[in-house]
Amino acid sequence: MTNPLIEVKNLKKYFSTSSGMLHAVDDISFSIDKGKTLGMVGESGCGKSTTGRALLRLLEPTGGEIYFEGQDLAHLNKKEMRKMRKELQIIFQDPFASLNPRKTVSQTILEPMVIHNMYASNKERQEKVLEIMEIVGLAERLVNVYPHELDGGRRQRIGIARALALEPKFIVCDEPVSALDVSIQAQILNLLKELQDRMGLTYLFITHDLSVVNHFSDDIAVMYLGKIVEISSADDMFLKPMHPYTQALLSAIPVPDIHYKSERILLKGEITSPIEPPKACRFANRCAYAMDVCTKNEPKLVQLEPGHWVACFLHSDEIEE
């Protein structure tokens, strides 16, 4: 971690519910180097999307700091943050729900440029729209069509074009290919990778699909109920996962190879409620290795090997204060 573009420290996002505070994201820290991809995986409700949104302040964080090029986003006022949004963009999961049905392709891509007053004239902006459309693989003839006329793959390309319109440095990709068929999914993943190489983009890549995250990321963070339980390089994560949850998660991936044999680790037990969670390991009641200490204290995320951090009492005694 030499040149972090994004550095998140103790980020928290709580939601108030009728039965108490829901700890959606609970004190997580990570950093992403310039031009790299951090993959964030976990199952529904683990807080990965909330993390992405809190990071961009689309949801106001409950606490913590978010450094972007050394500047703390969490403490900018609205006006300053608005200027900053040019550098920070997001691509959403559902290309059907994240586009305005009453705007054409070019209007959608144009809008952020107008808002941020980019380029001298409208003509210049129009030219830029065509340039971006070409980059993301949208044919010029589609300039004036509406989203409902297009299929999921093309719609997701519009979402990507819109994010690129402001020439951002950092993009949160929130399940960008989950709604797409495999043949289209591969097209979009290749496109995102090309764009990264070409423009030096930095990604936070949020997904529940482990084979995709492995293919796409430099580093991977595994979340469980609002906590990062393990973070390491993608290679390390797949070769020697250390947290029992990561191990179970990896073993559960259905592998499209009939010669691949592995023992599935089946998880049992109920998921701990994220509402006012106790000071304990949140995975303890589903963990096959749970010890006494796991239900009494909360394990701290500690570095066991260079770049490989794990929060588990099997590997370290350190307690989260």
Add this chain to the structure above:
Amino acid sequence: MDKPILDIKNLVVEYRTDDGVVQALNGLDLTIMPGETHGLVGETGAGKTTAGLGVLRLIASPPGVVVDGTIILDGKDVQQTTEKDMESMRGYDVSMIFQDPMTSLNPVMTVQDQIAEVYELHENISHDKAIELTHAMLELVGIPAERGNEFPHQFSGGMKQRVVIAIALAGNPKLLIADEPTTALDVTIQAQVLDMMKQLKKEYNMAMLMITHDLGIVADICDRVSVIYAGRIVEQGSLEDIFDRTRHPYTEGLFNSLPNLTDRQQKLKPIKGLMPDPSNLPSGCTFHPRCNYVMDICSKENPPRVYRGESHYAECHLYNEENIMKGGVIERD
């Protein structure tokens, strides 16, 4: 050899709408033997679900019209069956479970009443007796019997899908059609549900049609595989045939689109282009505009069905009886 539990021949289904005729199935052939798990693999709009609904005669009409073909379910011709007989076949001979467990359950009925309903309807027994059977069934799918009097919203997604499976199994069907049963579930929950389905299949010696887009699930659970594209089976064979002796370029494309878990540097090789519009299918081989091996003939003539052995075939102009026996076009890493 046993008689097949399901035998679909040349099934043609159209949806006739004001905007045009959608050709959902274009001559589908599918045979499933008792106890066999058959994977039906394809992408959105390929006709997977229409095929499943056709077996239960649940294709909405209008706009759906069965234009041609026969469906023989356990020796009975589904098209010729009276609605009354069909009702008693559904759930008994064949059950179907759907992708989204949230929308297949009745939100204002307790879970056990929904399962007991099946027993009461089909076996003509008292409610108390049905509840008794229900509790045994709940335990079988891994839900504590005392949770039976709860409502669906009190259950997690994985638990709801178990309830749906319990309802499907209550009629003790000879064939279970599972339409993307785990797609809405998280991977660890998916692993639990697949594991359970494998065990139940063994216990009941039930045949299963597994409709999925996930080749990982196919590798895990299926005996035979059909790959469907634009309403037609383009390749069919045993699990080993499809995975190790891939012949059809579309099947190859599906494999190449998947990230390789062991080599993460490998670039994905997606299938170019998009699924064709089913109301305006390409001429000849419907896959030809996306195919890497396309030849002149492909857009002119329908491809022949070429067999590599008794039970493995591909429909593709690349092959004749000789060259299909040797390696294929396929270079898959």
